[in-house]
Amino acid sequence: MNTSLLRRASNRALHLLARFSPGCTSLRPFLHRLRGVKIGKDVFIGDDVYLENEHPSAVEIQDGVHISLRAIILAHTRGAGKLVIEKDAFVGPNAVIATSGNRTLRIGEGAVIGAGVVIGKDVPARGFVPSPAASPVASAMVPLTRAETMEAFLLGLVPLDRKPMSTKSAAAVAAPSTNLPSNSEERNA
DSSP states (O other), X not given: OOOOHHHHHHHHHHXXXXXXXXXXXXXXXXXXXXXXXXXXXXXXXXXXXEEOSSOGGGEEEOTTOEEOTTOEEEXXXXXXXXXXXXXXXXXXXXXXXXXXXXXXXXXXXXXXEOTTOEEOSOBOTTOEEOOOOOOOOEEESSOTTTOSSHHHHHHTEEEOOOOOOOOOOHHHHSSOOTTSOXXXXXXXX
């Protein structure tokens, strides 16, 4: 895909305008169409969406797609690929969808991609890819807002015990059933 310097410069200018202009269902899709992105009807493109800068014609967004705030859509990593977001799919805020050279990545019809999810493989039609669950890893004994240095904050972190709590009752831990082989019998078999 050899593109002239003038075309590449105009793509970047239009891209910058599309990222920060109003008009999530009108002006933004129009500006991306001028860049060469294939965009269907009734498409919503949120604020600050990064939509493939180098190879905009490698992206196809079908009817009714919703792309949320600050999502990143890349159709090239190590060469141009192709990225298709099918009808009525939803891409959550801060999601990253990236494909590599000579490969087509598809987000299936009606699929839902959660906030902050990174996608590098196809998502089936009506597939739901939830946001990664945040879980605490330490107790902050020194609040960051009160710590004099970052080192003081880091030294005040106490890792949480990650061992699962035993929920078995005393009856469940009682002698093993005579119908089941013990672990030593399984190893000897």
